[in-house]
Amino acid sequence: MPFKMKPGRLMLMEPDPRTSYKYTIWFDYTRNQMINIKEGDLVAVPNFNSTVDLTTYSILSITSTMPIHYALGGGGNDIKGYPGYVMEAASNLPVDWMEQENDSFEDTTKIICTAVPIFMEFVDNIGTAIKQKKIVQETSVPMLGGEVRLLSPEFTERIFNNGIDNEKENTMAIGNLIRDEDIQIYTRIDDLIKVHFGLFGFTGVGKSNFLSNFISNILDKSNETLKILLFDLMDEYAGLLIDKLLDDSINSCILCVGEKSLPGPVLEYLKYREEDKLDFAVDSLLKNLLVPKGLKPHKNQYQDSLKKLLVQNKIKIIESSMERTYTQFMSEIHDKIYDQYTSDKMEFALNKALKPPLKKFGEEKLNDEVARKIIVYLEEIANLDENKSIKERLERLIYLLEEIAENKIEEININSRISLTQLVHDLNNEDKNSLYIAISHDPHALRNFAKKIGYYIYENRRANGKITPINSFIFDEADEFIPQSATGSYAESSQIIETLARRGRKFGIGIGIATQRITYLNTNIMGQPHTYFISKLPRDSDREKVAEAFAMSKEMLSQTFKFNKGNWLLVSHDATGLDAVPIPIKTDNAEDRLKKFLGVDGY
Known part of the structure; x- marks a missing residue:
């Protein structure tokens, strides 16, 4: 059977301008059910295509859950009555919550859930194996009063990854379901990159951590050549992607826009490449290296890797600066x-x-x-x-x-320099993957570089009709590149990024934007990504922007309030098995990957 646990009941169906309908479901309260019903769960309810012989189920996604005790008023949360009565009623509640472990025997306790449609249905042919049950586009609406059943993990995995063929398509596991770590969620890499993605979350949710693992995984898992150019305004990704920068299978380096982007001893080494200057350069890099909190006790273990960056010409100054x-x-x-x-x-x-x-x-x-x-x-x-x-x-x-x-x-050693022509050549070269991390001491210079390289690669591909390899231009702190009101260098970066967002996909060029300040973004660009990764967004204005751009209700985002670091709401039009349906996922911790690379004890 594709179901598990005791059924609930569909109690309310309301029109919603963004999700078509919003549903209210009641489950009988038990402590076991309360623990096991989670946001992101899929449930099935009979729809009007059902017959006497066969039941057709619409599939809904739960967006919120809440235990309600009707001893506190009709809505279960009314505390406006006479304080003495309310306190007396409330004092009896814990007994009802605790005593109903596996069986519900109190009519006053319910689990109230809201849910949204995912616009898919299936026919429950008795005796048909879960793998053979056909999942199709929804053609009817759920029946009010119908029994609502949680779907089993096996069937849930089939639905979330519906239509994704890991053997024939270029795919990767982006993470696992928050509520069930055994269920991996797969994405199509080409659609994820080429049709743009956005990464949105408040300070402390782990944006840099996620982006580090995201880049590492797509470079490892893709069976097609990829070129990643990351604009690192805060100069924090050298430490987070050190393993990829030193991966022999990847053409990688740190691109410095302007000499002053580097400490003096490093610049001296790059100019003359003299052996006696190397240790000073490494010490200087180490002092200035930003690493995540969990890696700070192990910062000294970066020393050998930083020396390799210098010796292997992995730090270059862009001549076009x-x-x-x-x-x-x-x-x-x-x-x-x-x-x-x-x-x-x-x-x-x-x-x-x-x-x-x-x-x-x-x-x-x-x-x-x-x-x-x-x-x-x-x-x-x-x-x-x-x-x-x-x-x-x-x-x-x-x-x-x-x-x-x-x-x-001209004083910089030729091996420590790179021209725009060389860079564009490699971005068009299909021999191997590439990773470039662009940094600068001057944000204006970095924005100007974004305009130049974006314009050159776009015009080069447009003129030659070239569409491969796939390029991804990723902008961390995107509000510093594509603000709403743009003047000076802001206008230059915003203009080219908007061009790539609107037209780049034709030529295999995608963009990625990561920020916590969504309200400040250029709205013409904000609506272009087809895949969003969303974490906690405390500001209502930010949630409204995301909801509007992806045509989903703000209620869908409410589950992110409970997210721990590393939890994300994944929504995509193309890259996942479900179109525009939020999938709550948990991603790996980049610190574990880096500790293993650095040889930290226990990894």
Whole structure:
């Protein structure tokens, strides 16, 4: 039989604009049932396609469960009566909860569940094995008053992975059901990557941990070549993906946008690659390395791996970080010079002061030589100008130009450099998987790099009609790349990411966005991913954004309030066996994978 436990009853059916219907189910309370009925469980209820001989069941997904005792009013939760009566009634409740272990004998106790349809049904042919029961698209609605039965683990697994062929398709297990660790949930890797994904959760839910394992798993499990480019704004993934960076089967490296993205001793080693500078470089990397809390006691065990990163040329500076015109540079840093306190009069004066160097050097490549020439001019203007506010803004610009004047990419050893041309070539190369982690000390520079590499790979593939290998551009702290109101470098990254989100899938280019600040995202991009991973979202505005983008009710997200670290609500239009049905999953802990790689005792 595909069922387990005692049946409940379908008591209420209400229209819902996002899920078509919302259902209320009552189960007789027992302590055993209360423990075993969980959010995410699948239940079956007879629908109107049933006949005298055969019962056709609609399948629903439980979104919330709550024990109710009707001694506290008609709704079971009324405490507005006379305090003495309410307290007396409440004092008797624990006895009813505890005594009904396996059998229900109190009419006043119920388990009230809400559920949503998954738009599938099956016919319960008596004698037909679970594997042979045919699951089809729902063609009717459940009967009010019908018996509601929880489905068995075997049948539940069939439904959640419906239509996924692990032998013929490019798939991987993304995690297991929270309520049953023996039930693995599979996803189609191509659809997961190519049609975009979003990762949303508040601080502390384990976004970085999940993303680390996610990237590791798709690189390991995919039977097709994948290219991952991760934009790491907080510089935290070197420690979380150290095993993949050193995997010989993967073409991988850390991409540094600008020399100042690296500590001084590391830069010295990359310039000259002299043996006596290596240990200083490793110590400097180790001091600056961010690792998750569980790995902090073992941080020193990263030392050998960091040395290999340097020796094996796994840290490279992008030559294109210097390939920008002065006009482009001024667009990037616009908001740093023209801040919110800039009056119209001040803006006019600044424009006048900055016009001559823009006219003279605007279309020139902004290298160290050009930067020094512009600095000389700006210093003269700053010394002459008596307006302190204008002077302060010119000094800000001079400081930013001095950073460029000090950078000399040609001094870096050729093995420690990579050009955009080389990068695009590898992103189109089908020989082996690749992993690139892009970092920068300057968020504006990282956004500018995102625009450049996104534009180059998109135009290259569009012009040549190329669709493989699959590329995934993943943006951690996505609100820093695709905000709602975008100006300067924000506008540049937002524009190219929106282009990739809308049109990239035609050419095998997908995006991934991970953030806790959903409300601040560009809404045109927010609605593009076909797969979401959602954890705790305390802000109502964030839940509303997710619900709206995926056309699901906020009630569906309420189960995330109970999630522990590593628990996620997976919803997908393409990658899973169920279309737009939330699946509560538990994922592996990346720290366990890394401890094993680092040789921590016990792993």
